[in-house]
Amino acid sequence: MADEKKLVEEITSMDVDFTQWYTDVVRKAELMEYSSVKGFMILKPNGYAIWENIQRQLDDRFKDNDVENVYMPMLIPESLLQKEKDHVEGFAPEVAWVTHGGLEPLQERLCIRPTSETLFCELYKNIVHSHRDLPKIYNQWCSVVRWEKTTRPFLRSSEFLWQEGHTAHATAEEAQEETIRMLNVYADFCEQVLAIPMIKGQKTDKEKFAGAEETYTIEALMHDGKALQSGTSHNFGDGFAKAFGIQYADKENKLQYVHQTSWGVSTRLIGAIIMVHGDDSGLVLPPKIAPVQVTVIPIQQKKEGIEAACEEMKQKLKEAGLRAGVDMRDKSPGWKFSEAEMRGIPVRVEIGPRDLAEGKCVLVRRDTREKKVVAIADAASEVKDLLETIHADMLRKATEFLNSHISDAKNYAEFKDAVENKPGFIRAMWCGDEACELKIKEDTTATSRCMPFEQEQISDTCVCCGKPAKKLVYWGKAY
């Protein structure tokens, strides 16, 4: 029994040091490994499998929204990156430059894509000619590189996996609809699949994407009260179309510029899952994306019939469509429980000699540790129901946490007090002036997270300068 709690004991408590807790979980659950290139990480099987499940289920939702997948080149010529002024200013300082191909220097430098707006613009310029060619709703799953100075697993790294959707539309209205539609796809996915509630809203001009007319965001709240920008959707208007000359002939055969959008989520979502649902025993994975949804653990494994019963149980669970495993290793049940908890497996099934004699087994939930004794014959359908319940309970718990960590500030004293003493989002009115955003950040480190879609007038004056208020803003410290 000596090693029984070893795994869990190695995790720092999140109340003691949240940052260390995060690092411990990421490493002990074997989600990633550092590589020898600073800022570049290795996604190990446990981590990559979460991404695969996110990818498959989000991609199904994309396809329901008429998205077509493509693959664009990894490299962008410097001259192409420079075509849209704001965009290049935003990205040039953080791209990796390829200067040699094989043994020879290149005539023009190429950057590894930090994002692919410019490549999609070039493509659309070539393939969009008529209103009949519109809309184009393309997406790609790939990795991108942005040279970061300080990095943290899943939250900020110099290379990360993501999807980037890029669309072209005939009208400004259609582009705006698409921008909001895809933001809602993200928010629904996060709630219904990841059990993470999101605050939806619009970014201020200061926080907009380089080259966008408007940026919309989904913001989640982590256990430590910090916000995590979890996905964004941008409306470019016709800015890129004018820079790249993307025009189509409308029904009257007049040339018009297209209107464009882009939208993306990344492996950052894995960081959100860890910090929204995890606890001091490790990961708590939402059932729908857990690589293993249920694991069968034998008790007194060497007793007659136990291994066979466990193997049979795994088979039954698999036949019921569940991602099921069985842990037959030569370790104590306690050690296996700890490891299963560390990895965040939503349900474990324990089968011991007494259970088996009675035709029963024990289901244990990861999120609440509640136990339930059920008939072995009913186990598969019981586990299925339990996974649904766990998802609903995890979402409810996360929503309650979010709602209980939003405070209102009507003046700057209240605001500063909230930043100091009330972890979470702060709702406060804003005059619309970037100077106030800068001052708030300078004074408190909090930044504007978004202007929520559901606006309220909680006070008449800007929380910072006291001038007339224009917008309700969610503020917070952020990753």
Add this chain to the structure above:
Amino acid sequence: MADEKKLVEEITSMDVDFTQWYTDVVRKAELMEYSSVKGFMILKPNGYAIWENIQRQLDDRFKDNDVENVYMPMLIPESLLQKEKDHVEGFAPEVAWVTHGGLEPLQERLCIRPTSETLFCELYKNIVHSHRDLPKIYNQWCSVVRWEKTTRPFLRSSEFLWQEGHTAHATAEEAQEETIRMLNVYADFCEQVLAIPMIKGQKTDKEKFAGAEETYTIEALMHDGKALQSGTSHNFGDGFAKAFGIQYADKENKLQYVHQTSWGVSTRLIGAIIMVHGDDSGLVLPPKIAPVQVTVIPIQQKKEGIEAACEEMKQKLKEAGLRAGVDMRDKSPGWKFSEAEMRGIPVRVEIGPRDLAEGKCVLVRRDTREKKVVAIADAASEVKDLLETIHADMLRKATEFLNSHISDAKNYAEFKDAVENKPGFIRAMWCGDEACELKIKEDTTATSRCMPFEQEQISDTCVCCGKPAKKLVYWGKAY
């Protein structure tokens, strides 16, 4: 009716100019587009969807073989690439070098992965300590960059999508078993999913992968009689393990080097599909990977009930689990037939007023153009069966083509005659000397494709030098 055959008429006949036929099909079927960086191509929705289907079905087979997916960094430090001598010699001349990150020059150049053996070795060195950590059977789906001078869509490009499996084992025997197991996974997949028969065998030393002890290959035969290397599996022995210091403690607690393998297939498989199955009307897609397996085309679309019947048919086909579409565009049926043929859709369903009145519809096979009239009520199950039949017939046809394009050469005169006059593989004996391979290539442009697993002694002397023969070799002109 003027535009009815337009699409097809734009394709060069393959008998007139095979190379042009290939390019025409690739472009007109909208599989890809060139980008502004030479040698880098864009996979458009029709092309990428084929790759997605390949990926999903091959990945399922990987998982049945205990493969775990991971993601490794895109960049490799120059010093890491150089650790294995043969490997760096093979790849250094064709990699892209990153020299600047953001605004600053890097202390050490990084190359974009041309393949990831060195990264996996570094990982295994860090995570393999005991025999209990073995085997490691990791794979990643990603893109790689190799700076190519001459490129052709899907066959050779400076960036391509692929999967690369990298494994570490306790013994040489296990590594050899893994090498062959994965080659067989590829060959079975190509037959059972892509309807492409493969010649399986071992590469000569000259054609081996840089750093491998042995390379095994699957070779397919294209319509023009040229061979296409379609997948490879390498046994590295303990060469990389020694270069990187990857050791584990065995059961007696003695340090041993691991034995490693790697194996990969790429978007090149799409080139094989085009050139094995295509015809003068365009693509002919194997049903199991066709993005659209069946398309419904209305005849006299504006007549009462036709559009509704077509839409209903599509729904029924979808409910039967088929990837089904319907073509309601304002074009003539003939134009739609041409386009569906160009795109290689395996089956089309035609519904016109007379059919509808009789409760019938017409199924047309892409591969043979055979028509079959069936009851609308039975259409879904008829199409399902037909797709199975089409797969079997395509595989049989391709196998017959392969078998009828293999000739034996017992002496150099016969060999040269075969290269000139008999497109396809040439079976001939070889002494084992690289000089003969070089001379044969110099004289005829044919190269050794593989030493087949099923060896025969078709003559006692080397086809080139006349010395005693050691191996039966398949030779051919190759892509």
